Amino acid sequence: MSDMSNDTVRLKKEILVRIVKAFLSDSFEDNARLIPFDMRPKGCEVPYRCCIYKERAALRNRVMAGLGTTLENDDERHTLAEFVRRAVNRKRPDKDVLTVLESACQGCLPNAVFVTELCQGCVARPCVNTCRFNAIKFINGKSVIDQSKCKQCGMCMKVCPYQAIVKRIVPCENVCPVGAIAKGPSGLAKIDFDKCISCGKCVVACPFGAVHEKSQLIDVLVRIKSGMKVVAMMAPSVAGQLPCSPQQLNTALRKMGFYDVWEVAVGADVTAKNEAKDFMERMERGDKFMTTSCCAAYNELVKKHMPEIKPFVSDTHTPLYYTAELVREKYPDSVTVFLSPCVAKRQEATEYDTIDYVLTFEELGAMLVGFNIQVAKCEETDFEQFASKQGRGYPLTGGVAESVRFSLGKNSDKVKPFVVDGINKMSIRDLRRYAKNGACEEGNLIEVMSCPGGCIGGNATLNSIKTASKAVNAYLDKSEDLNLD
Amino acid sequence: MEEKKIDVKVCLGTTCFVMGASNLQELIDSVPKRYGDKVEVTGVPCLGLCSIDWKFSKAPYVKVDDDVIKEATIDKVFAAIDKKLGNS
Numbered sequence: 001m002s003d004m005s006n007d008t009v010r011l012k013k014e015i016l017v018r019i020v021k022a023f024l025s026d027s028f029e030d031n032a033r034l035i036p037f038d039m040r041p042k043g044c045e046v047p048y049r050c051c052i053y054k055e056r057a058a059l060r061n062r063v064m065a066g067l068g069t070t071l072e073n074d075d076e077r078h079t080l081a082e083f084v085r086r087a088v089n090r091k092r093p094d095k096d097v098l099t100v101l102e103s104a105c106q107g108c109l110p111n112a113v114f115v116t117e118l119c120q121g122c123v124a125r126p127c128v129n130t131c132r133f134n135a136i137k138f139i140n141g142k143s144v145i146d147q148s149k150c151k152q153c154g155m156c157m158k159v160c161p162y163q164a165i166v167k168r169i170v171p172c173e174n175v176c177p178v179g180a181i182a183k184g185p186s187g188l189a190k191i192d193f194d195k196c197i198s199c200g201k202c203v204v205a206c207p208f209g210a211v212h213e214k215s216q217l218i219d220v221l222v223r224i225k226s227g228m229k230v231v232a233m234m235a236p237s238v239a240g241q242l243p244c245s246p247q248q249l250n251t252a253l254r255k256m257g258f259y260d261v262w263e264v265a266v267g268a269d270v271t272a273k274n275e276a277k278d279f280m281e282r283m284e285r286g287d288k289f290m291t292t293s294c295c296a297a298y299n300e301l302v303k304k305h306m307p308e309i310k311p312f313v314s315d316t317h318t319p320l321y322y323t324a325e326l327v328r329e330k331y332p333d334s335v336t337v338f339l340s341p342c343v344a345k346r347q348e349a350t351e352y353d354t355i356d357y358v359l360t361f362e363e364l365g366a367m368l369v370g371f372n373i374q375v376a377k378c379e380e381t382d383f384e385q386f387a388s389k390q391g392r393g394y395p396l397t398g399g400v401a402e403s404v405r406f407s408l409g410k411n412s413d414k415v416k417p418f419v420v421d422g423i424n425k426m427s428i429r430d431l432r433r434y435a436k437n438g439a440c441e442e443g444n445l446i447e448v449m450s451c452p453g454g455c456i457g458g459n460a461t462l463n464s465i466k467t468a469s470k471a472v473n474a475y476l477d478k479s480e481d482l483n484l485d
Numbered sequence: 486m487e488e489k490k491i492d493v494k495v496c497l498g499t500t501c502f503v504m505g506a507s508n509l510q511e512l513i514d515s516v517p518k519r520y521g522d523k524v525e526v527t528g529v530p531c532l533g534l535c536s537i538d539w540k541f542s543k544a545p546y547v548k549v550d551d552d553v554i555k556e557a558t559i560d561k562v563f564a565a566i567d568k569k570l571g572n573s
C-alpha cells in the first residue's frame with residue numbers, strides 16, 4: 001500500500017491538486033506551466049535535490065505524468081502548456097499505465113552483496129565455507145567478495161556471526177515480482193512493458209518517486225466539463241478512504257459534475273454468484289482447486305508469466321466488468337470512470353470498451369481538494385442499486401473467497417478457502433507449483449491478491465490498512481446479505 | 486487546582502485527510518496511551534487553514550492548544566506535546 005507518511009507520495013498528491021486547480025482556473029495552460037515555479041519559487045529552499053533547477057525539472061516531469069504523458073520519449077523540447085493541450089485534446093489515454101521519470105531516478109548502484117567493516121576476520125570463516133560459488137576470499141585478514149563470481153544468494157549474510165555482510169538493493173528491481181523493471185543502458189530504471197503486470201509495487205518502493213502512474217484526471221475533467229454523462233463506479237475499497245461515508249461521497253462526486261454514481265459492489269454480487277457456480281462445476285468434474293479472477297495484476301501475471309495456471313483460474317469476470325456493463329445498459333451514451341485503489345485496474349480498463357477511465361483514490365482525493373469539497377459536510381445520497389454485504393466485503397483479505405463461500409448456500413462446506421495475500425517472488429513460486437501438481441495442499445479456492453491486505457492495501461490508497469478495514473467492516477455491519485434466489 | 490489538559494485537534498477535513506491526516510488518526514488511540522489523561526485528542530472537521538494557507542500547501546494540520554503544526558506527522562505532534570509538558 002502507499003505509505004502516507006512518505007514525502008514522494010505527498011509531492012505526487014500536491015501536484016495532482018495543483019493540476020486540478022489549474023484546470024479549474026481561467027488559464028489552465030499557463031497555470032499548469034507555472035506549477036514547478038510556484039512550488040520552487042526563486043530563492044526558495046531546495047529540500048531534496050542538488051539545485052533548484054534539478055528540482056523544477058523533476059517537478060515538471062511529475063506534472064507531465066499527472067497530465068497523463070508518457071515520459072519515456074520526452075525530448076524536453078516542449079513546455080508544460082503543450083502537454084496540457086495534448087492532454088485536453090487526446091481521444092484515448094496513452095497505453096502502458098506506468099512511466100519512469102528520468103529526472104527523478106537516482107540511478108541507484110546495482111544490487112550487490114558485500115562485506116562491511118564490521119568483519120572481524122574471524123577464525124571460523126563461515127562465509128568462506130558456506131559460499132557455493134567460491135566467491136569469498138580472505139584478503140588482509142578480512143573477507144572480500146569477488147563480484148564476478150557472487151550470485152547474490154545471501155547465504156554468507158545468514159551465517160556471519162557479526163552480521164557484517166549486507167546486500168545493497170535497487171528498491172524497484174527488488175520489489176518487482178516479475179523482473180520487469182531494471183536499469184537500462186543509461187543506468188536509470190526502465191520498465192519492460194512486455195513483462196510488467198502493472199501491480200504498482202515499484203511506484204511505492206522507489207524512495208525518489210521516480211515511477212509514476214499516468215493519470216487520467218484531465219481526460220475525466222474535460223469530459224465532465226463538456227457536459228457528457230460521466231458515471232463514477234466506486235470500488236468497494238473506497239469505504240474509509242475519505243473522511244465520509246460512501247453515501248456522502250456519492251453527493252460529493254455529483255457536486256463535481258458526475259452524472260451518476262454506482263457501487264462496484266453491485267457487480268461484485270454478480271461475480272460472487274458466477275464464481276460460486278464456476279467453482280461447483282469445476283469441483284464436480286474433479287478439479288482440485290480454482291483461483292479467483294478479480295485482481296487485475298494477478299490476471300496480467302497469469303497472462304504474461306504463468307499460462308500454466310490459466311486452466312485453474314475462474315472464468316468469471318471482475319466486479320468492475322459487470323458493473324460497467326450494467327451502467328452502459330442503463331446509459332448507453334455514458335462515459336464510465338472507475339474509482340480504484342490501484343493502478344492495475346487501469347490496465348484492465350484498456351481491455352474493455354465499457355470501461356473508459358480509471359482514477360486512483362489519490363487522484364480522486366486530489367480532485368476533491370481541488371474542488372474544495374468538504375466531504376464530511378455533504379448530505380448522504382443513497383445508491384439506486386442494491387449491493388450486498390458480501391459484495392462490499394471484497395476489498396478485505398479473504399473477502400472474495402467469503403463471498404463465494406456464502407453464495408454456495410447449502411454447498412458452502414465444500415469450499416476450503418486459502419488466501420495468497422500478496423504477489424511476490426515466493427507466492428509466484430507456490431502458484432506455479434499448484435499449477436504443476438494440479439492441486440494445492442492449502443485449500444481448493446485460492447483467493448489471489450497482488451497487494452498484501454487486499455484492495456484496501458492498493459498502491460494508490462489514502463488510508464492505512466488498519467483504519468480502512470475498520471471503516472469497511474462498519475459499512476458491512478450496515479449492509480444486508482446477498483440474496484441467493 | 487486541577488491542571489488544564491493539553492488539547493490536540495487532528496484535522497480530518499478533506500484536504501488534511503488526503504494529504505496525510507488519514508495516518509494521524511492513529512494519534513486518537515496512541516496519545517491517551519502515551520500521556521494518559523494529561524492530553525485530550527479529537528478528530529475535528531476542517532480547521533479552515535487549508536483555504537488560507539493553500540498556496541504553501543502545508544496540510545495536514547494539527548492544533549496543539551493554539552499552536553498550529555504544519556505538515557504534521559505523529560512525531561511532530563508528540564514533540565509539541567512533550568514541549569508543552571516540559572519533558573523534552
Ligand code: FES
Pocket residue numbers: 496497498499500501502530531532533534535536544546
Ligand atoms: S481540511 Fe484541514 S484545515 Fe481544511
